[in-house]
Amino acid sequence: MAQTGFGRRYFKAFVSGFFVAVPVTVTVLDRLAYVARVEGASMQPSLNPDGESSPDVVLLNRWSVRNYQVHRGDIVSVLSPKDPRQKIIKRVIGIEGDFIKTLGYKNRYVRVPDGHLWIEGDHHGHSFDSNTFGPVINELVLTKDKIS
Incomplete structure (x- = not known):
């Protein structure tokens, strides 16, 4: 009993x-935070250096994005402009007001508009990023990498 x-x-x-x-x-x-798995080659060698055989896992910070504390060099998770159901992870290259020398965008130089970011993958040529779709509005940014 x-x-x-x-x-x-x-x-x-x-x-x-x-x-x-x-x-x-x-x-x-x-x-506050979100755990995400990084797949693909767009952020190599910083993230996922071994490719698909062993995807990286990152802790993404929601708090700083909510308070608009995103800076050049931060790694962010963004809703894909091509497919809003998909999230992409890229590095912030430019913030509003910056002039960016692009890598294949329709204009050679771009001024990042107010309320936008310029994001790129670390592995140029293997990344779907601002060089393809242009500046990203801040509201599409979901999280920021805690380790950046």
């Missing part, structure tokens, strides 16, 4: 812990 009481207490503690842990975890992932 003692075993039954122990099992019920254990189950009760597990259930109450579960109902506390799940909302806390969802809040943290929604407001």
